[in-house]
Amino acid sequence: VRGKRLFIAVFLLPPLLLYGVFVVSPYAQAFQIAGTDWRGLSPEFEFVGADNFRRLLGDGYFWNALRHNGVLLLLLPVATILLGLFLASMISVGGRADRAGVHGVRGAGVYRVVYFFPQVLSVAIIGVLWKEMYAPHTGLINGTLRAVGLDGLARPWLGDPRFAFWCVLVVLVWANVGFYVVLFGAAMQSIPRDIYEAALLDGASRATTLVRITVPLLWDTIQVAWVYLAIIAIDGFAVVQIITDGGPSYSSDVVGLRLYRTAFGDAQFGYASAIGVAMFFLTLSVAVLFLRATHRDRVER
Amino acid sequence: VSRPGRLCSHVFLVVWALLTTLPLVWAVLGSFKSDDEILTDPWRLPARLRWENWARAWNEAHIGRYFLNSAIVVTGALTLTMLLGAMAGYVLARYRFRGHRVVYFAFAGGMMFPVFLALVPLFFVVRNLGLLGTLPGLTLVYAAYSLPFTVFFLTAFFRTLPSSVAEAAMVDGCGHFALFFRVMLPMARPGLVSVGIFNFLFQWNQYVLPIVLLQGAGAELCGLVDRKLNQLSPQPPAAHFGDEIEVVDEAVVPAIFEAEAERDHNIADRLVVQHHEPGASKRTAVCEHHHGGFTGRIEWRVIPAVERLCHGNEGGRLRHPDRNVFAIHGRGRPSNTTPRQLRCGDVVCYAGKRKTRRMRRARVRSSQYQPLT
Numbered sequence: 196v197r198g199k200r201l202f203i204a205v206f207l208l209p210p211l212l213l214y215g216v217f218v219v220s221p222y223a224q225a226f227q228i229a230g231t232d233w234r235g236l237s238p239e240f241e242f243v244g245a246d247n248f249r250r251l252l253g254d255g256y257f258w259n260a261l262r263h264n265g266v267l268l269l270l271l272p273v274a275t276i277l278l279g280l281f282l283a284s285m286i287s288v289g290g291r292a293d294r295a296g297v298h299g300v301r302g303a304g305v306y307r308v309v310y311f312f313p314q315v316l317s318v319a320i321i322g323v324l325w326k327e328m329y330a331p332h333t334g335l336i337n338g339t340l341r342a343v344g345l346d347g348l349a350r351p352w353l354g355d356p357r358f359a360f361w362c363v364l365v366v367l368v369w370a371n372v373g374f375y376v377v378l379f380g381a382a383m384q385s386i387p388r389d390i391y392e393a394a395l396l397d398g399a400s401r402a403t404t405l406v407r408i409t410v411p412l413l414w415d416t417i418q419v420a421w422v423y424l425a426i427i428a429i430d431g432f433a434v435v436q437i438i439t440d441g442g443p444s445y446s447s448d449v450v451g452l453r454l455y456r457t458a459f460g461d462a463q464f465g466y467a468s469a470i471g472v473a474m475f476f477l478t479l480s481v482a483v484l485f486l487r488a489t490h491r492d493r494v495e496r
Numbered sequence: 497v498s499r500p501g502r503l504c505s506h507v508f509l510v511v512w513a514l515l516t517t518l519p520l521v522w523a524v525l526g527s528f529k530s531d532d533e534i535l536t537d538p539w540r541l542p543a544r545l546r547w548e549n550w551a552r553a554w555n556e557a558h559i560g561r562y563f564l565n566s567a568i569v570v571t572g573a574l575t576l577t578m579l580l581g582a583m584a585g586y587v588l589a590r591y592r593f594r595g596h597r598v599v600y601f602a603f604a605g606g607m608m609f610p611v612f613l614a615l616v617p618l619f620f621v622v623r624n625l626g627l628l629g630t631l632p633g634l635t636l637v638y639a640a641y642s643l644p645f646t647v648f649f650l651t652a653f654f655r656t657l658p659s660s661v662a663e664a665a666m667v668d669g670c671g672h673f674a675l676f677f678r679v680m681l682p683m684a685r686p687g688l689v690s691v692g693i694f695n696f697l698f699q700w701n702q703y704v705l706p707i708v709l710l711q712g713a714g715a716e717l718c719g720l721v722d723r724k725l726n727q728l729s730p731q732p733p734a735a736h737f738g739d740e741i742e743v744v745d746e747a748v749v750p751a752i753f754e755a756e757a758e759r760d761h762n763i764a765d766r767l768v769v770q771h772h773e774p775g776a777s778k779r780t781a782v783c784e785h786h787h788g789g790f791t792g793r794i795e796w797r798v799i800p801a802v803e804r805l806c807h808g809n810e811g812g813r814l815r816h817p818d819r820n821v822f823a824i825h826g827r828g829r830p831s832n833t834t835p836r837q838l839r840c841g842d843v844v845c846y847a848g849k850r851k852t853r854r855m856r857r858a859r860v861r862s863s864q865y866q867p868l869t
Contacts, residue, residue, distance in 0.1 A: 199591070202672035206587045207599065210580040210643060217621065217640035219602065222609055224617035282512055285505040300505055309513045312520060317701045324523050335522050338538030373516065401501065429610065433703035451612050451704070459708065464616050471613040478610050 229468035240465065247469035257470065260441075260448040261477075263360060267367070267428035267449070268481065272421045274368050279375030279420070280413070282310065284405050286376070287383040288391055307380060310373035318370070322437030325366045329353045329438070356446035359439045363447050366434055367427065375420050382416040383409060418489055425485070429478055450474050527553075569631055570699045573638035577646055577695050578688060580639065585650030586676055586684075590662070600651065606644030611704065619708055629710050637705060642695045649694075653687035654680065 229247055233240035251257055286303045300306070313321060328335050331351040340349040352362050386409070394404045410417070432451035435441060441448035441456075450470065458467035526534060527549055528542040553559045588600050618637065619628070627633025657680065665679050681688075 198672060200593075203587055203591055203593055205673075206583040206676075210584040210647070211599065213576075213580060213636065213640050214603065214606070214643050216625075217618065217637050218606055218614065218643070221614035221617035221621055222606075224621075225613045228616060278512075282509065285509055300502065300509065306509050306513060309516055312516055316520075318703055324519055327523070327526075328519055333535055333538055335519065335538045342539055369515070372512075430612075432612070436703075436707075454612050454615065455704070455708070458616050458619075468613075468616050471610075471615065474610050475613045479608065482608065 225468045225471050228465055229472045231465040233465045234462050243465070247466050248473075250466065251469055251473060256445060256448065257450070257453055257473075259445055260450045260453040261473075263448060264429060264431065264450050264477070266360075267364065267431055268425060270364060271367055271371075271428045272424035274364075275371050275375055275424055276417055276420055278368065278372050279379050280405070280410065280417075282306075282372070282376045283379035283383060284401075284409055287380055288401070288404070288409075307377055310376045312373065313370045314374050316370075318433045319437060321366065321370050322434050325362075325369075325434075326353070326438050329362055353439050354443055356443050359443060360447040363431070363435055363438055366438060367431070370434075371424065371427065378416060378420065379413060382413050386412050422485065425481055429474070429481065450477070565631060566700070569634050569638065570696065572632075572635040573642065573699050574692065574696055576635065576639040577642040577699075578692055581643055581646030581650055581691070582681065582684065582688065583676075584643070584647045586654050586680060588647065588651045589654035590659075590680075600647075603644050603647040606641075607648065611641065615704070615708055622709055634706060634709055637709060638699045638702065641705070642698060645698075646691055646695060649691045650684070650687060653684060653691075657683050 230242055230244060231240045232243045232246070285300060286306050287299050316324075327333070329352040331337055331349075331354065334352075336352065337349040340346065350358070352358050390408055390412075391404055394408055399407070430451055431449040432455065435447055435449050435452055436455070439447040441452045451474070454467050454470040454474065457463050457470060522538070525542060528545045528547075529540075529549075530542070530546060533540055533542055584599075584603065588596065588603075622628050622633050622637065625633070627636070661679060661683065662675060665675050670679065
């Protein structure tokens with residue numbers, strides 16, 4: 196028994212120590228610092244109670260950033276999942292249908308590999324690459340528009356407050372679709388082929404089979420995808436910081452960037468921690484909403 | 497599916513394949529282009545394969561050093577994560593002890609918290625340990641933040657392994673430690689591999705942690721390849737309020753800077769030229785805040801020539817590929833103002849060429865600038 200205790204202690208203490216120092220204690224301190232006006236330079240600070248949170252409620256820049264995260268939270272999963280489902284179904288069931296059954300499209304493997312490319316790049320590279328893509332004179336997007344004679348559509352994408360945020364959204368969708376094409380594709384492989392064949396015999400169109408058969412049978416996978424994409428949407432820091440740095444005129448700001456700037460730009464560590472706490476509750480409420488929604492789903496079934 | 501239908505799906509698939517590959521191919525081609533070729537038509541192909549660009553990236557930009565840093569941190573962190581994660585996961589899955597549930601939920605609960613919440617205190621924890629701006633510091637932090645998912649996953653995985661093997665080993669006189677390292681760990685290989693791949697992607701893709709934790713002394717040496725990449729790309733000029741902008745280029749003439757400060761969408765404050773010497777060989781214009789106490793949004797007006805200056809940034813000096821040099825000195829900032837970078841969307845205005853004296857306006861577009869005359 197003593198050997199067992201020693202074993203448990205030896206195995207559990209190092210991970211707990213590392214975890215406690217670098218993860219648990221910062222999280223705990225964050226709530227504490229959020230109640231102070233600490234500016235990081237001196238050890239002195241005062242507890243200001245809920246002042247930081249009161250300030251947060253009236254901070255237009257914070258709400259502006261939060262609104263962008265909200266839009267991302269709504270649109271990023273929807274756009275990515277729809278596009279992923281569409282492309283995956285094109286690959287898996289878009290091919291020939293004959294007596295032997297429904298086939299995948301020719302070259303399905305090649306498409307999957309190509310679509311997965313962006314997933315291999317790290318987020319910093321994706322950011323730098325797209326920043327160059329959007330460049331007004333030297334970028335590929337305006338270059339292409341000019342090359343095909345659509346000069347009127349060429350514009351300084353990232354320089355215009357009307358477009359900058361949507362440009363970021365496009366990059367996020369571009370970077371993520373490939374993974375979900377592969378994920379949904381794998382899930383579709385497990386759907387029995389004869390279901391599709393039966394539906395096709397009954398005269399169902401391809402759109403109908405996608406909506407009525409594929410989507411319901413993939414529902415669990417789609418939920419998982421939604422969770423991953425929601426996490427990306429609540430964050431969004433890296434891509435936004437690299438591509439637009441929140442600009443122009445804060446038109447593509449996100450909460451993570453607001454926190455980073457407040458802390459490491461303005462040295463308002465107390466207020467930045469308050470933003471962090473707000474972000475935590477945002478994550479929490481999204482998680483609760485999601486669990487609610489899926490729970491009801493399960494009960495109904 | 498009919499023949500036109502198949503064709504139709506191929507069309508969609510090919511379009512997305514092009515959208516995916518074109519940017520990547522373009523970037524690879526760009527690595528062989530000269531500055532001139534990059535700055536003209538984006539569809540232009542490089543005249544020849546300039547491998548010297550790659551040599552420059554290696555020798556001058558030290559990309560190898562940063563790559564090595566990334567590799568060191570991720571290798572170390574991944575090893576640590578897998579070892580500690582497997583140890584904790586195994587104990588939590590196979591042993592009952594007091595505080596078992598607390599430990600388990602402490603680890604699993606870590607997945608609920610956004611990293612951003614910990615950012616500020618983490619910075620000070622790492623600094624107080626003397627690990628700020630060091631690779632070991634970053635390694636430990638990566639490993640710590642990978643633990644929640646790793647422990648959660650591996651606990652579940654170790655539970656699925658048959659207990660009969662462990663019991664047989666125990667009967668044969670195998671100790672707890674030997675049982676773990678010689679029996680359970682090899683059995684858990686599939687689980688370790690999948691969670692290892694996940695952790696590798698998580699750690700390799702880190703962006704906010706290195707940005708925050710590689711500050712301060714020694715940080716330059718420790719830049720990771722990802723972070724460095726962003727710094728190497730064309731940067732917007734770091735012009736601040738009160739900064740003196742020296743126009744060395746003779747083609748660009750008396751530059752009058754006028755900036756309008758916007759507070760909550762309403763033009764409130766104005767920034768005007770404080771001082772400007774038309775006859776001097778070096779022309780300077782100092783921008784100063786008019787009223788002070790600025791908090792709102794700013795729009796600047798900048799010379800169209802400035803739009804082109806921001807390709808390459810050498811320690812405070814901004815150099816245009818045409819070798820028009822614009823030096824930016826950080827002379828004493830006016831108090832009450834927040835130093836601010838010239839950013840995209842900023843509108844800058846200047847009096848045109850020497851003779852015309854016509855006011856021109858330009859909007860600063862992203863890091864590349866486009867005139868809006």
